[in-house]
Amino acid sequence: MELHHAIEPLGDMVSLIGSRNFGAGFYRIANDLIGIDHCTVFMCANDTPRTLVAEANCQKTSERVRSLADIYIREAYRSDPVWGTFDNAPRSDCAAFLLSPTELVDERYRREFYDKPNIKHEIALTTIINGDRIYAGFYRENGRPDFSGKSVEILKQCGRAIMQVLHKHAEISILTGTALGESKPITQKALLERVRSAILADNGQLTAREAEICASIVLGYTVLGISMNLGISINTVATHRKRAYAKLRVCSQNELFARYFSVVENNLGAARPN
Known part of the structure; x- marks a missing residue:
């Protein structure tokens, strides 16, 4: 997708802010932008991480992604090499970079969060907004090609807007009770x-x-x-x-x-x- 074609999807993303269907909509839009199988978004305020989005290409896989997200925010995030970049993350810009599971040194972490979920490639998007750390991960499974440099460039160009949308949704969802896991019994x-x-x-x-x-x-x-x-x-x-x-x-x-x-x-x- 060319960069100018990302404007309309970003507008759709804005329209979902505060919605109970935000997670599913965010996945759909991200998939339209760069083609993904899974996506997760975590935000850390006052050193307490929480899940904003955990979605995948089908309901069954989404349930597994949410279970892994629960494990991640309880303790596993401390072993995530991407999470460690937050201390040096840009305060005004958004960093986007490619990550292959083969680059991970911690074998147990790689096995639980990449090998078992069948993850082959990730684009990580990180920034800090008003002191809150945000980390969005976009994943492709084995059997699909790696993300291209164009996909990374699209996220770099759109990243700040995407992160602002995520941060605003997080603020509203706290007030309205539409955070992940609270949308419905x-x-x-x-x-x-x-x-x-x-x-x-x-x-x-x-x-x-x-x-x-x-x-x-x-x-x-x-x-x-x-x-x-x-x-x-x-x-x-x-x-x-x-x-x-x-x-x-x-x-x-x-x-x-x-x-x-x-x-x-x-x-x-x-x-x-x-």
Whole structure:
């Protein structure tokens, strides 16, 4: 996309400020601008990071991205080499640069936030506005070409305007309660998916079924309840549970719950029955 074609999308972005659909709209516009699979935006005010946007190319992947964003803002951001650039980030301009996972020294961080989510390439956009740190990440998955220099140039030219939009949305969302995670109550099904995604992100050796059963256990479902919900026998549930516990190196439901309690805690208040 040529630079002059970015004016209209930026106008669309402005129109979304304060909207409950801001995250989805921001992803759509960013995808139109440079072509992306995932995007996240974090803001740090008073040394407390929070998520402004966590979206992807489908609902299932978006749930996984949001689960990873929850983990990121709790502690993992301290290991992010991009986050460390904030101390020297420009105060009036916006820095945009390419990042390949192969450049990351911290193997555990790279595995959790790039390898497991299948991320191949990132454009990072950072700045500081009124003392608030903002970091937007735009990602492409494996199987797609790397971002081009033109994509970086578009974000450099539009970056300051994009960051101002994000900052203004953050200010309004705090006042109106439309911040990410507050837009609407989540269903029990969505909560189950978030816990399942967090478990898979934590240990990629689990099968989808094993992670689903572990998530159900974390949310308090009995073996009988899981059996009925999934349409499988109690013995099959028990077999999956045993294998999952071995992979996660936990010995009981209490240990499993303790490990993923934070995911439930962050979402349970918003949960409602189907």
